[in-house]
Amino acid sequence: MKNDFKSFELYEIYEKSINGKIKRNDIVELWDLDVYDLLYVAYRIKKTYNKNNIDLCCIINAKSGKCPENCAFCAQSIHSNTKIDIYGLKPKEEIVKFAKYMDQYSNRFSIVTSGKKITYDEFERILDTIKEIKNKTNLKVCASLGLLDKDQLKALKELDVRLHNNLETSEDYFNEICTTHDYKDKVKTIEKAKKIGLEVCSGGIFGLGEDFKERIKMFEDLKNLNVEGIALNILNPIEGTRIHSMIEKGEIKRITPIEALKSIALCRIMMPEKEIRLCGGREPNLKDLQSLSLLALDGLMIGNYLTTSGRAISDDLKMIRNMGFMVNL
Template identity: 70%
Template sequence: MELLQFYEKSIRKEITYKDAIELWDYDVYDLLYTAYSVKKYYNNKNNNSNNNANNNKIDLCSIINAKSGRCPENCAFCSQSIHNKVNINIYDLKPKEEILKYAKYIEKYSHRLSIVVSGKTVNNDEFEKIMDTIKEIKEKTNLKVCASLGILDKDRLKELKELNVRIHNNLETSRDYFDNICTTHKYDDKIKTIKTAKKLGLEVCSGGIFGLGETFEDRIKMFEELKNLNVDGIALNIIHPMEGTKIYNLIAENKIKRITPIEALKSIAIAKIYLPDREIRLCGGREYNLNDLQSLALLALDGLMVGNYLTTKGRNIDDDIKMIIDMGFKC
């Protein structure tokens, strides 16, 4: 099939799993151009305008690691898991004042802030404190607020809905590959949280990590799952292996092949073509993996995470903004 046909199927939201598999064989730059064309079509459609200057906006978000380390889950990639031995800062839930201070700082750059905590879920005391912090952020800043709090039940999701919070819960990879990276909780635990959140009317952001040893078919299966779940935003990460994690050792021993920049860019482009009406956002690992090619990813992106990540440092935010503007986009 010609790329023009893929483009036409994409804007009609008719791209299939089989189509996405076929796209993998195309040149990365052709894929990026097709993804950009799809993005431009939807931007113009959503804004009722053909003025690209008004529609080429990259939405910026950021996170704060509000509780770090001591996670009992055994995710192979995670520096915060007690099953991995990584030298990181470990602390309990940060006080409201500290989170609010960061929110006021990051508001100069970012449109939304996500409060992220380690662990499978949060206890009642932590949840109440987080809710109080969210209320304060919404009162004292113009930030949209997201929360990544692990597995949540219906009652907690209802409370978050009342504050108009976007939920974040990554699938990480495909259902078929998930047991290779985590066995202490189930894929369906995540699915249940996302389905309940969507049923209650919450916005949901979910995605995964490229470079865990999965195949490109696994990535597309994950995209298909996200499509079926009807999540609003797709968060894409590229593994930044931390010394002391299982993934780091597997890559060092050549048991897992390190992802290349071209492979990562192909995966990002296909995500946009396969999920044309969803917000595709690039998050952690871009600096480590893409290096000088980061700007090319913007062609397929609707959003970018800026600032520091959970346990790794991000790029200077002013440099990211300059990159966005130099590429002809706005933020």
């Protein structure tokens, strides 16, 4: 195995990763390595775990806008001045119809709602919708419903739903992007979900003005929380949000494709066995380099996102197959 690597240094990184001996400080020191070396190590780790399939997921924005939270990046916040569709919880029939359509392309389907919390009535309607999706499709169901209590988490567990709850960034940087709820609120929800046996997907957004060390701190928290899935996003600044204004004024810089790819590769090196997928923002940020991210990934989100459009699903399927990977359906 050692002789298969282009250098002993890269082999040492690989060995520390797969043996669970790599620490946050190790990852920080790797940042200055060439992006292609990092992707090479990430790919060798992926191969070690026999990860040749790309798992596809999709979402539906089931309740849009009027969110009282002040997340700097969010087009659905009442603190933003964006031109998005605003509506209450979509009817069961509409959500199920879309799920049935996406069943031909995707392995996972996530119901996402805006706001810090949903009402009791909304939660009951979502449970009914999940039951229908499970009855009418082969999709695994995920739910991103804000902060949930123990009884709500138990109800999702009974339906074998995977909870999605992003940390967004590191704890130290969180107050720079949101002050209406706390980082610890998110951590507590994830911990409660894990305690009752719920699978959890969590992650964050690259390019909020944080430096790479903040991203690595977030990776460390995700690793310690032992979530099953890692959802990585790259900021797509939407006009009317605070983060868009900060970029326009030069207060923060847009993330570069190379920086984003390095971050993805380091996430794999830090968490070799985890299910890592790339979600929003890949099209405008990575452009022609999207295919390189697959070397470090287990999954992609396909279709449209919450308030922005994705690219044609057929293009993503073609990219995956052209890179020599298989689609996990």
